[in-house]
Amino acid sequence: MDFLVAENINKEFINHKALNDVSISVPEQSIFGLLGPNGAGKTTLIRIINQITSPDSGKVFLNGEPLSPHHVSQIGYLPEERGLYRKMKVGEQALYLAQLKNVPKREAQDRLKKWFKKFEIDAWWDKKVEELSKGMQQKIQFITTILHRPNLLIFDEPFSGFDPINANIVKEEILNLRKEGATVIFSTHNMESVEVLCDHIALINKSNKILDGPVKQIKQEYSTNTFTTKLTNLKGSMRVELHSDFRIEHHEVKDNALTAKITITNNSSPNDLVKNLMQIGEVHSFNEVIPSMNEIFITKVQENN
Amino acid sequence: MNKILLIIQREYLIRVRKKSFIIMTILGPILMASLMIVPVYLAQMKSGDTKSIAIIDESGIYDNTFENSENYNYFSLDISIEEAKDKLPGLEYYALLHIPETKVILPEKAVIYSNNQVTLEVKNHLKNLMEKRIEELKLKASGIDKETLLSTQANIDLSTIKLNESGDEEKSYAEVAMAVGFFSALVIYFFIFIFGSQVMRGVIEEKTSRIVEVIVSSVKPFQLMMGKILGIAMVGLTQILLWVVLTFGIYTVFTTIYADTLNVQNTKDLMMQQQGMSGAMGANQEQIAEQASNPQVAKVFEIIGSINFGLIIGSFLFFFLFGYLMYSALFAAIGSAVDNETDTQQFMLPVTAPLILAIIVAQFVVQNPEGPMAFWFSIIPFTSPIIMMIRIPFGVPVLDMALAMFLLVAGFVFTTWLAGKIYRTGILMYGKKIDYKELWKWIRHGS
Numbered sequence: 001m002d003f004l005v006a007e008n009i010n011k012e013f014i015n016h017k018a019l020n021d022v023s024i025s026v027p028e029q030s031i032f033g034l035l036g037p038n039g040a041g042k043t044t045l046i047r048i049i050n051q052i053t054s055p056d057s058g059k060v061f062l063n064g065e066p067l068s069p070h071h072v073s074q075i076g077y078l079p080e081e082r083g084l085y086r087k088m089k090v091g092e093q094a095l096y097l098a099q100l101k102n103v104p105k106r107e108a109q110d111r112l113k114k115w116f117k118k119f120e121i122d123a124w125w126d127k128k129v130e131e132l133s134k135g136m137q138q139k140i141q142f143i144t145t146i147l148h149r150p151n152l153l154i155f156d157e158p159f160s161g162f163d164p165i166n167a168n169i170v171k172e173e174i175l176n177l178r179k180e181g182a183t184v185i186f187s188t189h190n191m192e193s194v195e196v197l198c199d200h201i202a203l204i205n206k207s208n209k210i211l212d213g214p215v216k217q218i219k220q221e222y223s224t225n226t227f228t229t230k231l232t233n234l235k236g237s238m239r240v241e242l243h244s245d246f247r248i249e250h251h252e253v254k255d256n257a258l259t260a261k262i263t264i265t266n267n268s269s270p271n272d273l274v275k276n277l278m279q280i281g282e283v284h285s286f287n288e289v290i291p292s293m294n295e296i297f298i299t300k301v302q303e304n305n
Numbered sequence: 306m307n308k309i310l311l312i313i314q315r316e317y318l319i320r321v322r323k324k325s326f327i328i329m330t331i332l333g334p335i336l337m338a339s340l341m342i343v344p345v346y347l348a349q350m351k352s353g354d355t356k357s358i359a360i361i362d363e364s365g366i367y368d369n370t371f372e373n374s375e376n377y378n379y380f381s382l383d384i385s386i387e388e389a390k391d392k393l394p395g396l397e398y399y400a401l402l403h404i405p406e407t408k409v410i411l412p413e414k415a416v417i418y419s420n421n422q423v424t425l426e427v428k429n430h431l432k433n434l435m436e437k438r439i440e441e442l443k444l445k446a447s448g449i450d451k452e453t454l455l456s457t458q459a460n461i462d463l464s465t466i467k468l469n470e471s472g473d474e475e476k477s478y479a480e481v482a483m484a485v486g487f488f489s490a491l492v493i494y495f496f497i498f499i500f501g502s503q504v505m506r507g508v509i510e511e512k513t514s515r516i517v518e519v520i521v522s523s524v525k526p527f528q529l530m531m532g533k534i535l536g537i538a539m540v541g542l543t544q545i546l547l548w549v550v551l552t553f554g555i556y557t558v559f560t561t562i563y564a565d566t567l568n569v570q571n572t573k574d575l576m577m578q579q580q581g582m583s584g585a586m587g588a589n590q591e592q593i594a595e596q597a598s599n600p601q602v603a604k605v606f607e608i609i610g611s612i613n614f615g616l617i618i619g620s621f622l623f624f625f626l627f628g629y630l631m632y633s634a635l636f637a638a639i640g641s642a643v644d645n646e647t648d649t650q651q652f653m654l655p656v657t658a659p660l661i662l663a664i665i666v667a668q669f670v671v672q673n674p675e676g677p678m679a680f681w682f683s684i685i686p687f688t689s690p691i692i693m694m695i696r697i698p699f700g701v702p703v704l705d706m707a708l709a710m711f712l713l714v715a716g717f718v719f720t721t722w723l724a725g726k727i728y729r730t731g732i733l734m735y736g737k738k739i740d741y742k743e744l745w746k747w748i749r750h751g752s
Contacts, residue, residue, distance in 0.1 A: 051522075081515045086514050101523050
């Protein structure tokens, strides 16, 4: 079932249209990547889901219910533009933010203690935020985002500003939370993390959604039927023996071994290609070339522009 | 609703815990109490010590001029001035007045010798006595005797009595009304500025620290804005309340400790009683005047007693609170539209101009608190918090007061509505130079 559904969202600002009839469906317990270049409208969509701004038209449903103010405590949001009160003490501030999300004070205190212990930052409780390094502040920010145990987590560029170690901790925690039942929306330019984390994506460009679906399916769709192969004990020349349905993209012979990249055209199947290759030499490897999200992103956006 | 309370609580606590708040809270009452105590103390001082003054009168015409009084004892010395000058350091006289002999004309020159610099008061006192004596002699020389002259002098004691609605008489003191009105107007002016810019800085802080988006994902921008404004209003009210309580506290402690010296114990009790009341005061003031043995001290107390503290503090709280609320909404809007404090300049002027205008107008209103200028400026919400405070000690018709209060509340609702529109767009807008055209678009379109 889809945990979050946004239907035909339109949003126009004074000078430009930020979202044009955008719809997304986020399946429950999935990690959903919201992708797109800067200024595409991602943050506007996220703000609409967070009820920070309201759409001109269109509807948002959370767990089947139309989005309403009481849903605020079910959503955890880590904005791209994020920060903390610099002069306020860490513990006090975390308590305050938790209470704003309807967590009772005592409950919040217990949960915070656990998280602080887990992240090994107990000693910071009474420190002012401005005394902490940026990485430390990010950890606290992360804790305050998830402390009220939201069903829906929204991270806007979560890894920017984290060092690799902290980024990894956060990544682990996101996966953990998903395992415990949370649905995650994840907005980023970082295609590597999309590759690792996301189950579904939507690609927004110039206020329009231009692509969405499960990552595997999209990759399949955008796969170009290209394979790499390695052959040894060559019996003949590839250029001569290969059927005309197969197009050689790349071809290299070294130490009596041949590596090649071949695209299947017409109605031939990979099996036909393998059979053909076996006539040429001994097949040591045969892999489909799957396009990276990065490639799909760039192709799609450029196409759209 | 619960969340706005949380915001109010945070805004309140972080400010009340600050060192600067605590220092201001302590210094304020000391300053104000001393404003009340020092006049009493000074009035008391005059009847303090008696000064001994030695006189060498070589002219012989001042025989009966210097009569011992409460403050001065005079001693005629029958020695030469040279001898006296030698001895002076050893003697216990405060000063030595030498009037040299002159043969032809009346002696109009004299010298005061002393070990320490004589006070201006002593100098003037002696000078007055001598001048009077010379005048007398000169009058006599021209054939006018003292009685004739005295009978021609007029001395009018003009006291002003305010008739209130119940028909009681109240002694009024225009100067005191002026001072009280001006003082409370100034305090409101500064408080609106101080606490208004605290609101502005608070909004800018939330914007620059980038916490605002986290918070508006939990609460509505309007709640955040109102929470901040109300939280800081509570800080202001706390400060005022502490000031009033501490000022009267210090004043009471002081007058109790020095009750004997001041001889005003009873007076003070009466004073404290009547401050609670705002009705007829004339009777009490008479009692005070009777009971205080020292007429000057009694006068000071009568003046303090003539101030209707109940009405003034009550209307001060109202006009401060709503004046602040109206302006701070605008300050919040400014804070939301800029990225840092230096960018606030261009928007500050239209907001602060009415306040500054009010303080300028105040100086004319205080001269003529009943005039049309006073009326209009005390009705218009942007200046009424200041101008009305000036008018109140002089007495304001109930209708004027009600109208001013109504319009001020309406003004507050209007600026808050306006500010809310700017605020919710502004807080999420970064790195863009905002001008008035842009602000107008925000107001018209919202977001």
